Amino acid sequence: MSNSVASFIICTILGFGIGFAGYEIAGKEDASSSAKPAETESAPAQAAESSKQEPEAKESSQPETVSASSEVFTSKGCLGCHSVSSLNLQGGATGPDLSKAFTNVEDKHGKPLDEFMKAPTSAVMSGVISGSPLSDEEVQQVVDALKEASEK
Template sequence: MPNSVASFIICTILGFGIGFAGFQLAGKDDVASTDTRTETATNTESTDNTPAEDGSGEEAEQPTTESVVSANSEILNTKGCLSCHSVSSLDLEGGATGPDLSQAFTGVEGKHGKPLNEFLKEPTSAVMSSVISGSPLTDEEIQQLVDALQEAAE
């Protein structure tokens, strides 16, 4: 019986690892298509809008906002978060394996007993522990993820 349990655990971990690696590889193509959609949306907006008559420069501010959203979502793509998770509040479609991360900034502490930045350093869930241990995050990456998820929660 203990051998069966050990075999199940090992197979589960290997399955998640292989699945994660497959989604990582497949996700790299999604990054390019997401960037193309963002550029297309930005170009469409800038050609459709006429400059404000009062010269307030509202048109110039819009791409800056899009750039921030794009930069924040980029870390979610590059670190593979979107392989398992979506962030619907940022219009980021991802995998359905993990929960939507739109409210992770405010919800992680209640669910896991530690703030998001601490959770990303040392996750308390089994799945995230294996994912993070396979690809540890730097302090800078953790801060970028926290910033992106804070924006998603707003």
């Protein structure tokens, strides 16, 4: 019995260690790619200008919202684990799809989404947010985007 317990403890420590190492490696790759959105910051503006020239105003307003929403999701690395399918934002499959997060977070975690984004109650998100905290403006952008996603 003590061998089973010792094996379990060793495997658990190794699992967390390997997971942490993978997270750190992925975080360094995200950090190097985070410079790219700053360099291509004029690209969304160019896309918005070109969409204004299109005759159908109804279609041009929706992509602007999606690109504005996707900017915070990509710059903070949210799409590394999550997708937001109702906003057509494809990302990783590790975390849940965030299309209904605006309405589901309070039921699941006991606090509204904006408070959860500032101080998450899940162990995984606590580690992620502490490594890359969101400003109040970024929290509001995420909340607004996820509110829009939940309404679709």
